[in-house]
Amino acid sequence: MAAVEDGALPYRKLLEEVNGTVTGEGRSESTPQDGIIFVGVSLVLGIASRHMLRGTRVPYTVALLLLGIGLGALEFQTSNGLGKLGSGIRLWSHINPELLLGVFLPALLFESSFGMEVHQIKKCLAQMILLAGPGVIASTFCLGSLLKLTFPYNWDWKTSLLLGGLLSATDPVAVVALLKDLGASKKLNTIIEGESLMNDGTAIVVYQLFYDMVLGQEFSAGSIIKFLCEVSLGAVAVGLAFGIVSVLWLHYIFNDTVIEVTLTLAVSYIAFYTSQDAIKVSGVLSVMTLGMFYAVAARTAFKGETHESLHHFWELVSYIANTLIFILSGVVIGENVMSDKSSFESDGAKWGYLILLYVYVQLSRATVVGILFPFLRYFGYGLGLKEAAILIWSGLRGAVALALSLSVKRAGDSLESPSLKQDVGTSFVFFTGGIVLLTLIINGSTTQFLLHFFAMDKLPDAKIRILNYTKYEMLNKAMETFDDLGDDEDLGPVDWPTVKKYITCLNDLEGVQENPHTISESENQLHDMNLSDTRVRLLNGVQAAYWEMLEEGRITQTTGILLMQSVDEAMDTVSHETLCDWKALKAHVHFPKYYKFLQMSRIPQGLVTYFTVERLESACYISAAFLRAHRIARRQLREFIGESEIATAVINESEEEGQEARNFLEDVRISFPQVLCAVKAKQVTYSVLKNLSEYVQTLEKIGLLEEKEMLQLDDAVQTDLKKLLRKPPSVVMPKLKDLLDRHPLLGVLYKQVQVPFEKSTKEIMKTEGRTLYREGSKPKGIWLISSGVFKWASTTLSSRQSLHPDFLHGSPLGLYEVLAGKRFICDMVTDSLVHCFFIKAEKILPLLRSDPEVEELLWRESSIVIAKLLLPLVFENLPLQEVQGLLNERSRMDTYVSGESIEIPHNSVCILLEGSLESQDAHRSLIASPAVLLPSNVAPSFLNLESSGTVPASCCHRGNSYMVEAIARVVRFEIGANERRSPPQWRQSLCMPQSVGPQRLPVREQCGLLSWPENLQRARSHPQVLNAYGHQANNMSARGTGLHNFRSMV
Structure with missing residues (x-):
């Protein structure tokens, strides 16, 4: 296992790089500068080929390979060669295989993988892994077995499997170039391209194992599995690491196209080198992973000019690399075939075995696809028989397989190994070069005909109808443009026939224009x-x-x-x-x-x-x-x-x-309106700055600004844009102190009263569907709602209703239950994201005992919640400011003692907040708080109750008179339909000066039950004091109303 881990790839195990100087009769000594001539001539040949083959069915890559073979044959089979160009050809033909892959593969692999669509990768990933994993292994053993059993070279199993592994991987360079030329479907393109990218890295790893076996190393099954996992998974990890670091770096680069594009090129080569040489994992898999990560995570990182520049840059890099690598591959094939005397001295037998090997390669490919076809058909988008045939036929071999065979040849020339002799390496290059040539010429040239045979290159009827319709639209646009430009005040008019003669693309229009969706009865399909x-x-x-x-x-x-x-x-x-x-x-x-x-x-x-x-x-x-x-x-x-x-x-x-x-x-x-404000602020700011930048650049284009002036102004705009992207407008959540100051309830309290609230408040954020409190549970405090929406439900009140949204902003929930000492009368559940503050009950109750005015204000505020809970159809659709205005201007709160009688005026609604009453009708029923008290002659339409039927009797009562059984607190709303309401007080003071506090006058309307009955009796004996305090209490409530109105307007 140590040998596997420490061993380098075979093309690293060369004794020495050839110096490139070849002397002989009629030849001058080569110099390193001669290699430049080969590059220039190759690019010129590529340009000429692309120009001349445009519009033909000859694939560009096939033409380049044939040109390379021609150059190699002319140099190595003529007496005088090609002079300086021939010297350059010899320099490049003796290139180190590792250098060949290191120069061309990173750029080509990154360009291909980065250009793949993310969604297509996700859908086809399972199919790609099947073909690149089990597919490569199966193909290796299939080809190795056929080579061992039918070829007359007395190769052992290890050598046969070595060549089988070398020929098993489809080359990504050749496949990607072919598919781009033919314009295959996205699904098939993704499968073939992704497979070629993956199995190329897999084949190199498998090839490494069999190469070490040929050299005599022994491996156990466990060590092989461990090595394969380390090399493959390690390569993926390296690619992800480089991708994450470079993408994070991209986020800190602002509007610098040169740096952004150069970073993508640099990171692909560094990742390849780090994997291949430093960590000894697959560099191909690392670069492929890097490119796919960029496709996923950095797809939107390149915008505007950078996106266009990146696209053109990688298109140029891919074109240059493809041109050089295919011409160079042809040169290498030409050199090795012409220099291999045995291929011409064996009466053509070796050429016959090359043809047989080509058949084996196709059979192996068909066998692999056939075995995996049920799985390929199941995963991703699936795979049909026609697509499977294209998949088999598109298994091209290219520069990667050729470079690996050159590594074997060089190792055979330099190593005295009984298993790897010089003739083995020469045969490897001959057969590999021949397979590369045959697959590119035969498969590459005929794939388009196979696509045509299967009608896979034919446009659907729907697209044909759209194209015909578009041509008519183009004609209309041409006529509109002619009408606008046909008559020039300086040059005069021009006739339409003269112009139309040059618009040949629209000459084949026949009939009249029809909507593409207009179909006849025979075209229902x-x-x-x-x-x-x-x-x-x-x-x-x-x-x-x-x-x-x-x-x-x-x-x-x-x-x-x-x-x-x-x-x-x-x-x-x-x-x-x-x-x-x-x-x-x-x-x-x-x-x-x-x-x-x-x-x-x-x-x-x-x-x-x-x-x-x-x-x-x-x-x-x-x-x-x-x-x-x-x-x-x-x-x-x-x-x-x-x-x-x-x-x-x-x-x-x-x-x-x-x-x-x-x-x-x-x-x-x-x-949460502040969230939308932050989003809109960023969008508008960005648009304004972009328009300023475009305006300055336009002034420079039309000559009103010099370039230096334009750059100075544009740099200032770009600086602002950079600041905006680094630190955009954020959502400002209200701070506790600001919320208390602006609160319609707490904002009008004394500072000495607000301080305990500020010190004992807890900030809470709740998502939708969270329960704030449940019906029947004991209240522990109140919730000040900063932002959010609630819905409520109760088993004792009416059916489920949702509170009006405006009610909840800045509203205290649970306040009534805390004041009355009752359990919660309903469930309260968040109906959106909610931001609120919680105040414990023990911090509120002492305030009631210390200040009657605070108690009055708290009770009046709690009546809003009760009104909406008990009579939702009356108060639900009223915004909070209207309810506050109604509470302030057209309501009053009274406290009654036992034995007093309460009269319910006409067109009024009273709510019993505290205590108990006895009805004065024949039933003499006992009424407990909270309850709604209605006049006996009220009509259902007056309260909009006809849509919901009768209000539950437990909370709504009708009668003209009630007797107080226990201390009672009642709030009365005057909501007569025929009375004109006064406008709300918009210009009330929004804050109370700290130095001036309200006069603490003992009046009946503001006395708390905790100070009853002494203060209550004094208030009744001083009616003028009652009026004075009534005015002052209204001012306090009006301040809260005005403040909330102001905030609602904002």
């Missing part, structure tokens, strides 16, 4: 196809809108990733489901279940509040972006296709999907 195609087009528009919003700064990178993934997932179901991209976003909008455990844990409440608000803010970004993107996509679809049954159906699906998002934002607007 197109309805479902048109429906799914229209859904896909709308989702494409949604995704494009997400990218635009990302550019505009409306969404963050993380939000953008989630939104685009939701579209990808929805596209998989368009053929059998309605639009469902919102389904994937629900989990990121609603709070997960573990947030409930966070609130019950010992995590500091401030930290819980921070993460909760961050989650809510992210949900607002998602919902707002979802609604905006669908709105844009619907408008564009309607403008493009027009009115049709299918388009209308898809648009309706989109609108129905957005209803839940709209409801969510409305709930947040009611419960």
Whole structure:
């Protein structure tokens, strides 16, 4: 096992790099500079090939390989060679195989894996692993067995399996280049490309094991499994590590395209070197993992000019690397085939075995796909028979297999091993080069015909109808442009026939334009196809809108990733489901279940509040972006296709999907409006700064600013943009002191009264569905609601109702039960995220004994909750400021002693807050608090009770007169329908000066039961004092009302 762990890959075990100088008759000594000529000529040949082959069926990579073979043959089989170009060819043909892979593979692997779609990777990952894992192993043993049993070279099993492993992996460079040229479907493209990326790394590891076996090392089954796991999993870990570090670094780079693009190139090469040489794991798997991690985590990190520059840069790198590596592969094949005399002296037998080996490679590939076909058909998108045939035929071999065979040849030339002789290495290069040549020429050139034979390159009828419809739209646009530009005031008019003569792309239009969704009775099968195609087009528009919003700064990178993934997932179901991209976003909008455990844990409440608000803010970004993107996509679809049954159906699906998002934002607007303010502030600020930057750059383009002036101004704007992204507007949660000062109840209390509240208040954040308190439980304090919505239910009161949202902002829940010393009369459950403060009951009760005015104010405030609980249909739809105004201007509170009579005026509603009464009707029933007292002649329509039937008798009573049985406190509301209400007092003072306190006058309306009956008797003997205090008490309540009105307006 130590030998396995310490051993390097075979192409590392070369004795010495050739110096590249070859002298002979008619040849000059080579110099290192000659290698530059080969690079330049190769690129020129690549450019010429691409230019001349455009529009033909000849794959670009096949042409490059043949050109390379031609160059190699001309150099190595002619007497004078190609001069300086030939010297460069010899330099590159003797390149170290490790250097060959190290120079070209990192860039090509990263470009390929980074360009793969994240959703496609997730769906096809199981299929890729099957083909790259068990598939490579099965192919290795299959090819090795055929080589051992049929080839006449007396190779042992280890040597045969070595060549079998070398030829088992499809080469990612060749496969990716082929698929890009042919334009295969995304699903098939992802499977083949991902498999080629993975099994290339797997094959190198398997190849390493058999190479060490050929050299005489012994391995146990356990050591082999351990080594394979360490090399593969270690490579994945290295790729993830480099990916995480570099992506985090990207977040600290702002608008620097050069640095961002260079970082992606540098990290791919460093990751490859670290894995391959430093840690001794698979560099291919590391770079592949790195690229896929970038596709997942950094897909939205590159925006605007950086995104375009990155795309063009990697496209250029891929083109140059492909051109050089395929021409170089051809040169190596040409050199080794021409220099192998045995291949020409054996009467063509070796060539015949090469053809036989090609057949074996195809049979092996077909066997592997056939064995794994049930699993390939089950996982991911599934796999049909036609796609399986393409998968078999697209198993090309390329530069990786060739480089490994060169390593064997060099090792055979330099090592005196009984198992690995020079002729073995030469045969390896011959057979590998031949397989690379045959698979590229035969498979690569005929794959397009196979796609055509299976009709896999044919556009569906729905897409053909869209293309024809689009051509007519193009003609309309051309006519509009001609009308705008055809008559020039300087050059004069131009005729349309002259212009149309050059617009040949629209000459094949026949008939009249028809809506693509208009089908005849014989084309009913197109309805479902048109429906799914229209859904896909709308989702494409949604995704494009997400990218635009990302550019505009409306969404963050993380939000953008989630939104685009939701579209990808929805596209998989368009053929059998309605639009469902919102389904994937629900989990990121609603709070997960573990947030409930966070609130019950010992995590500091401030930290819980921070993460909760961050989650809510992210949900607002998602919902707002979802609604905006669908709105844009619907408008564009309607403008493009027009009115049709299918388009209308898809648009309706989109609108129905957005209803839940709209409801969510409305709930947040009611419960946590400060979150929406923070989100909107960031979006507007970002847009303003971006517009300023564009404006300054436009001034420079039109010549009104010099470049130096523009850069100075633009740098200042970019600095502000950077600050905005680093520290965007945050959600400001109310502090305890501010909440108490602004509270309609506590804000008008003396400072010496507020201090105990401030010191004894606990901040609490509760998610939706959490119970604040239950009916029948003993009250331990009150809750001051900062933000949020509640719903309540009771077994003794009316059916389940939800309190009006405006009521809850800044409202004290549980206050009545604390004052009355009763158990809770209902369940109170959060109906949204709630931010509140809790005050213990023992901190409130002493205030009642110390100050009668405080007791009066608390009782009046508690009557609002009772009014809404006992008569929800009367008070539910009234905003808090109206209820406060009604309590302040059209109500009064009285305290009665035993034996007194209470008269209920007409068009009034009284609520018994404390004590008990006896009705004066024939029943003489005993009424306990809390209860509603109504006049006997009141009509049901007066209280809007006809919709709910009778109010429960236990809490609602009708009568004109009641007798007080025990000390009673009653609040009376004048809500006559024919009386005109006075406007609320908007200009009341919002705060009370500390130096001036209210006059403590002992009047009946404000006396607490704890100070009864002495103060009550004194108040009755001084009526002028009663009037004075009534005015002062109204001022206190008015201050609270005015303050809440002011805050509601804000």
